[in-house]
Amino acid sequence: MKTEIKVAIYEDNKALRESLSLLVQKSEGLLFSGAYPDCRQILRNCKENPPKVILMDIDMPYLSGIEATRLVKDAYPEIEVMMLTVFEDNNKIFDALRAGATGYLLKKASAIQITKSILELSEGGSPMSSEIARKVLLFFNSYHKQQNSYTLSEREMDVLKRLVSGDSYKMIADNCHISIGTVRTHINAIYHKLAVNSKSEAIIKAIKERLI
Helix, strand or coil: CCCCEEEEEECCCHHHHHHHHHHHHHCCCEEEEEEECCCCCHHHHHHHCCCCEEEECCCCCCCCHHHHHHHHHHHCCCCEEEEEECCCCHHHHHHHHHHCCCEEEECCCCHHHHHHHHHHHHCCCCCECHHHHHHHHHHHHCCCCCCCCCCCCHHHHHHHHHHHCCCCHHHHHHHHCCCHHHHHHHHHHHHHHHCCCCHHHHHHHHHHCCCC
16 A cells, blocks of 8 residues: 655645645645644644655745744755745745755646645655746756766766656656666765765755856
């Protein structure tokens, strides 16, 4: 039997919070973990009823979603955080990624896109709204590529590019015509060479140092 994905929601807009809660409760494969109007008790919530995925607004009272994401990833690195926000500016996008978010959707995303992204995130992907993915690509294209000083192999560079693009391990395996086990081996090698400990850290370093 496939394990259901526990999802928590942090959103200060009551109507949207209730709508997202209902969406999670009615979606096959998802398990509702709780919905909260702010992040003041987020670490306690994660301890008492740990979710697999958090849907996180950015602009909230008391503690911003970006600050809350950083707290969660420091304490519970296994929890995946997907921003669900109206903000499309580069600063918010990259601040969220640096804080540890591994997904970034705009609130105009459809219910189908939200549920599909939750599933993708839980499987190792980094889903993004098309507008956000385009901004990330434009950011890369606006700079010259930095020399590969980390001695990443051609295959490792290809895997790293696909990680940044939001591909899941299965998608990387299919596109590169290798097994998921081989994907994991390449990713472990990437972590070692970049001196990072997680996918989000690898993505942030690739972005910050313009490795791809």
